[in-house]
Amino acid sequence: MKSRLHRIEIRNFKAFREFTLDLEGRHLLIYGANGAGKSSLYWALYTFLQSARKNPKGCIAKYFEPGGPENLLNIHEDAAAKPGEIALTLRDVASKIDTTYRISKADHSTHQQPAILKGDLASDFITYRFFFGFSDFKNSQKFNVWPLFEKEILPFCVSTGGEVPLNCWNAIKSGEPNPRGYSSYAGTDAYQSFHACTTEFAAMLPGIVDAISAQAQKFYDEHFAAGDPAPIKLKLGVTTPPASTGSNQSSFQFTVPVVEFGIQVPGKPAITRPQSFLNEAKLTQLALCVRFAASLVNLRESDLKLLVLDDLLVSLDMSNRMKVVEILLSDTFAGYQKIILTHDLGFFQEFKRMVGGKHESWLFQRLKGNAKDGPVVVNEKSPLEKAQHLLIKACKIIGTC
Secondary structure: EEEEEEEEEEEOOOOOOEEEOOOOOOEEEEEEEOOOOOHHHHHHHHHHHHHHOOOOOOOOOOHHHHOOOOOOOOOOOOOOOOOOOOEEEEEEOOOEEEEEEEEEEOEOOOOOOOHHHHHHHHHEEHHHHHHHHHHHOOOOOOOOOHHHHHHHHHHOOOOOOOHHHHHHHHHOOOOOOOOOOOHHHHHHHHHHHHHHHHHHHHHHHHHHHHHHHHHHHHHHHOOOHHHOOEEEEEEEEEEOOOOOEEEOOOOOOOOOOOOEEEEEEEOOOOOOOOHHOOOHHHHHHHHHHHHHHHHHHOOOOOOOOOEEOOOOOOOOOOOHHHHHHHHOOOHHHOOEEEEEEOOHHHHHHHHHHHHHHHHEEEEEEEEEEEOOOOOOOOOOOOHHHHHHHHHHHHHHHHOOO
């Protein structure tokens, strides 16, 4: 990476009223109780990076519009006195020059900015919702992960040809080829354009899914297979491709894709409903393989690369959580500046212990407060650090230091 996230400033956005955090290029591990603002920080960073490819005409301003139906302003703040804003400062590693980009109702300085645009495509945001959703299937249900894939993976994908498949999907996901009701040649063009986009997306999707499936198998074999009584072969595949037919309203049909997940163990037929065979911890482990595989498959070069994780390990036991920490601290994700959010104090302290000698490259913080008061960050010290601080303080008082 040639640039690092140096400073975060958030004003009147979701839980925040006035918030500043100086990372100075370090990785961040942040602990906070539920409601303390962790998800607000996650969405502030996500909204900021996504803004680079959003249309300036209202696509970002709506989040900062007081009284607007899609505004994300703090309900306890006076928007007239303190307009909402998110600002990130990036520091060039070589020159030490800082550049600050802002988004607000009146400012969209990130639009098509190469540093933010590339950073958006190269960064990854992973939330616990993917892992909960991965195990939220009834025994009788088909294990169709397309709804999760669409929301949690597709926004960060690129095709093998370098295209952004999300753009193609956004053009067809409504299933309405002619929403304006054009007739004659204009109507025919609308249907033809829709069919072309559908065909293009149908050609992209299997390659992306197959690549993630293969990488997920490698990830499982390397990190999780040793602890299993029998090795698992996992498969993620497009079983129903997106399709559209028809040239008018009465004959038009649109097929939403289906992406299924299954497993196989030695001596058993393929298991297409793994939720009926595996416990939640193992399903979450396999979900980690799939989700991390998506990050590794979609690696892109960029001056800025963030890996933002929001409580993704809540359904794993501590031993598996520590295994994931080892992975995050390994060379596998060395190219990312990592921001890890958790509400589990025990996990926070154990993660901090495992960082050990890499402490200087990490910032450990605690979020405290609520939306009414506005969350703030404080340094989180371990019991040993607190004891050392008290000892130094006592020495100074009695004059032995």
